[in-house]
Amino acid sequence: MEIEFKFHLNGKECSVKTDPRRPLLEVLREDLALTGSKYGCGEGQCRACTVLIDGSPAPSCVTAVSTVQNRQVQTIEGLAEDGRLHPVQQAFIDEDAMQCGYCVPGMILTATGLLNRNSNPSRGEIIEAMNGNLCRCCGYGNIVKAVEHAARLVKERSSR
Amino acid sequence: MNRDLESIRNEFPELERYELREGPSYQFELSRREFAQVLGTGILISLAGQSIFAQGANGSRQTDGADRLHIDTSGIVTVMTSKVDVGQGSRTQITQAAAEELRLPVSRVRLVMADSALVPDDGGTAGSRTTPATIPTIRKACAAARELLLEMALREFRSENSSIEVRDGVVIDPATNKEFGYTDLAKRDDLNVALGKRARSDVAITRVENWSVLGRPTPQVGGEAIVTGRHQYPSDIQRPGMIYAKVLRPPGYGSKLISIELSGAESMAGVTALRDGDFVGFAASTSARAEEARMAVAGTAKWETAEHPSSDNLYEYLRDHSSTGGSRGGRSGGAAKGSVPDGLAASKKVLRASFPIAYIQHAPMEPRAAVAEWQNGNITVWTGSQQPARVRGELSAAFRITTDQVRVIVPDTGGGFGGKHTGEVAVEAARLALAAKRPVSLRWTREEEFTWAYFRPAGVIDIAAGLGDDGSIVAWEHINFNSGGSAIATPYEIPNTRAESKSCDSPLREGSYRALASTANVFARESFMDELALASGSDPLAFRLRHLPKDRLRTVLEAAAERFNWSARREKLKGSETRGIGLACGTEKGSYAAACVEIEVDAKAGRYRVLEICEAFECGAIQNPLNLRKQVEGCIIQGLGGALQEEIRFANGRILNPRFSDYSVPRFKDVPLIETVLVNRPDLPSVGAGETPIVPVAPAIANALAVATGARIRSMPIRDGVFRSV
Incomplete structure (x- = not known):
């Protein structure tokens, strides 16, 4: 129906x-x-x-x-606004946090959700929040760096 | 298809053992029944035999399938290759290579990959061959284009100044400041006349010391399309009028369909239901609707089931079903030296052990997917495969059409790891598209991928070795049942050796995997090396170095041990019951890897955890350190899965754990501290790096566990009745 x-x-x-x-x-x-x-x-x-x-x-x-x-x-x-990448998207590019990239949209949205509720997550909090997302290329290291970098970018943009 | 398998075999003999040699997946009961791609105006450069041709892109093609480069009038150079990118970074690295030789920035090079209507045949994407084989070919072609530009510029300038160079895609005449660039070249329509033929061999590629694009950290090409969700993977391809499909699978391996009543699905509006031989599929405007149709009739199917072994007695089964006296192709060893029986007889101590290796699944993030569209008896398929030529052959065979009638396009795909060498999903989508008379998208579910794709081979490895009076190894025998011959020959200097890869009747469909069998062979060998080191009272590092010639493997082993601070840590942890360190090394496909690990053990709970992995890797001249690090780290972490937890279980023809909730793969929390040492050798040719870094991970962990607990676990995954990873 x-x-x-x-x-x-x-x-x-x-x-x-x-x-x-x-x-x-x-x-x-x-x-x-x-x-x-x-x-x-x-x-x-x-x-x-x-x-x-x-x-x-x-x-x-x-x-x-x-x-x-x-x-x-x-x-x-x-996620991008007026053709400008969201900070988390930009951070994934900056940190080269992708291989096949199939997991990346999900990773980016999970990270965005995390930053929505916690603008300054610790590494442990990032790992905890992201643990449900799989990356079979196993690019976890760069993804964690990207989320840390994204938190900095969000801060920079909002302080402008 | 035979020709394609032949070419794969010629290109890479080790693959032979692994390459699935099956007939077409379906026998359809069918009644018998272009290069129009616009690259824009400009010129095409083709390579045929030893000659280079340049011609206007609008002209008729003289060398079908050999076009390598297109230069358009805006100065963008399009490079064409049959290689695919499944996440290993080939797109970025080939783009860099082309940019280097063309003297252009990466942003002005466009790469068309794996579109059978456009690209020359560089073979499939397997065996770490893109870096050592395809990149040099593409560099030569691009260097030829650069030379062509230079030559035409000199004609234009009426100059014979031999010191003039191409910079940023332009040649400038120092005498007059006149410019001639790729944009000008693309506008010339007299190139054939002007050039005639030119030998390919006289083109020089750029020496490593002069690299300005290669060798530099270059971020992933196409990254913005990925982070915005704009990139279309095979699952994402949309075509006008496209509908979605579901397939009815047999209840188990070997089951045959006797009958099915399709009317319950056929009567549903907008549903195509089809049985053709053993294939039963459904297509409708949404996946949900196709699934509804499938469920409406699934219960009416009658199947003849077949006996099938269980994973509980897999290793006995493999031994009982091995072929005698031989190996099934590949690097089966064969490099026997001296006499193993004599060596063992003369040994002071003889050790023997067996190493069972489980089946595992590649589990790429994107399961198999294809979109198929027929037009006037010709078919175009978008699919994720590492062997597009093979897929083309499978489609041609299944539909009894010529390969010219089949166009296969592989958009950059969501993971492969050696698991996407086949074209079943393309054939299935094509069959339904033929029935529905509309483009059809078929995406396998995760459960289908876990069940009906193929697996990394399971195996049992028997090793026997003897130690002489001085504690050195005098004899070594290595026999692999089923899991293959890659890296089966020992790299250690031992006077009497023999290795053999026996083929067995595999209960499951098996095929390639990242690093092929070398993961299993290196696991067994490196574990056993530690057992021998213990038996001879030696430090595992010193014991290995004693048997290793001064070569590249020795260099990475020393590099890893030094960075890890092996000797001091070993001293410090002596007698520890909660911590242990281990190391291992291996070589395959011309690259070299060594790893040191530290683990933590909770003996009471029977749990252990990997705390740190330090790996040194060497693959010749490094072409892109960013991509190389991603490949090495990816191999290490993916390797943790096979080392610690991954194992396919099966019984009665069914996979018992065909989903991520039952088949555990590494997640963020499983990642230990990782340190990589990338050993650069600019004096050596670059080889692939997407596979070999996986091989030392598992044995280094097993060795660390043995040091910490005294328990030697010889299986992959590394667990037994007492110990398992957290």
């Missing part, structure tokens, strides 16, 4: 008519052509599908689309 849903997607109102049980990830990718969120496991174990729901990271592969009704959803496509 199809139902019409409304939610805010990357700052704009969005409406889809679909089966409410479908994973948010599939609706983003197949109905809305936003393929930046990746499928990796379908059980919330790898977090390549991470999006921000009301500012907090969530695995969209195990999130039914019905649960985001009237909420704010942010995907990797909505």
Whole structure:
């Protein structure tokens, strides 16, 4: 049975008519052509599908689309503003924190969620927050550096 | 397909053992039934045999498939190669290599990878061959283009000044300040006439001491597309009218479909349901809808199941199913020296041990995926594969069409590690696209990837060795059941040696993996070296150095030991029951790796944890230190998975742990302190670095555990009834 849903997607109102049980990830990718969120496991174990729901990271592969009704959803496509990379995106480039890059959108959104609630995380807090995200190229070292660097960039930008 | 396998074999004989040699994945019961890519105006430079051709891009192609470079009128140079980037950094490194020879910044070089309609055949992406084989080829082509620019500039200037050089893509005449650059070259339509043919061998590539782009830390090309989510992986390709597919898989290995009633799916609006031989697939406007169709009829399928062994008695099974007297290709050893029986008979002490190695899965972040689109009997497939030519062959065979009718494009893909050498998903998507008459996207689920892709081979390795009166090794025998021959020959100086790689009937489908069998062979050898060192009362480092010639392996071993401060730490930890250090080294594919590790043991709980890994690695002249460090660190951490926890379990034809919640791979919290020592050898040719750094990780850990606990664990993963990693 199809139902019409409304939610805010990357700052704009969005409406889809679909089966409410479908994973948010599939609706983003197949109905809305936003393929930046990746499928990796379908059980919330790898977090390549991470999006921000009301500012907090969530695995969209195990999130039914019905649960985001009237909420704010942010995907990797909505992170840069006016063509300017978000500090976390910039930090991943600066630290060369990518290999195949398939995990990177999920990593960036998880890190963004962390910085949303803790602007000055310790290395231990970063590792704790990121531990749900898998990188099979195993580029964890540069990713941790990127998140640390991102925290500095956020601070710099907000102090300007 | 045979030709492709042949070319793979010629290119890299060690792969032979590993390369899956299977027929097409499906026998379809089918009725028998361009280079139009616009690169813009400019010129194409082709290499055919020993000659270079340059021609207008709009002209007809004389040398199909040999075009290497395109220079457009805005001065962007496009380089073409059949290599793929699955995260190992080939795109960045090939771009650097081209930029170096063209005398251009990296930003003015564009790389087209693995599009069969556009690129010349450099073979597949395997065996660490891109750096030693493809990069030199591309450098020569780019150097030829640079020379062409120079020659045309001199003609233009009517100058014979031999000291004029290309800088930043431009030649400047010092006498007149006139400029001639790639943009000018691209506008010339008289190149064929002007040039004729030129021998390729007379082009000089840039010497290492003159490198200005190669050798420099160069961040990943295409990084912005990745961090913005804009890059389209094979899973992300969108085509007009595209629909999504699901496949009905057999309940276990060897199961045959007897019958299925498809009407329950066929009656669903907008659903394509198809059975063709053993293949059953569904396509619809969404994956959910295709899944609904699959579930609607899955229960009606009748299967004939087959007996299948269990992982519980895997190692006995492999021994019982080995072929006698031989090896199945590859580096099977063969380098026998002296007489092992005589050497063992003359030994003061003889030790024997067996090392079981589990099957593991590559588990790349992106499972297999393909988009297939038919047009007038020709097919285009976008898919993630390290062997696009093989995929093309599989499609051609499955649909009984010529390879000219098949275009395979490999967008930069979400991980490979040797696990994506096949084209099943492309064939499946193509079959459904043919039935649905629309482009079809098929993405395997993680469970499908864990079950129906292939595995790194399991194996059992038997080693026997004898120590002489002076404590040196006098005889060494190394026999590998099933897991392969890479790095099976010992690098140590031993008078009597024999190595053999036996092939067995593998219960699971198996194929390549990062570093192939060398991980297993080095694990067994380096573990056993420590056992021998202990038996002879020697320091493991000194014992190895005693048997190693003065060569590159010795150099990295010494480099790792020095950085790790091996001797002092060994002294300090003597007698410790909670800490232990271990080391190991190995060589494969022309590169050299050595690692020292420290672990911490909680003997009461039976748990241990890796605290620190220090690895030295040498692969000739370093082309990109940033990418090299990523590869070495990636190998170390991925290697921790196979060393500590990864193991595929199976029974009754099913994989018992086909998901990340059951199959544990390294995460952020598992990463120890890592130190890498990149040994640069500008005097030596550059070779690949994406594989070999994995080999010393596991044995160094097993050796550290043995030092700390006295318990020698000879299996990979390194765990037993008493000890396992945290």
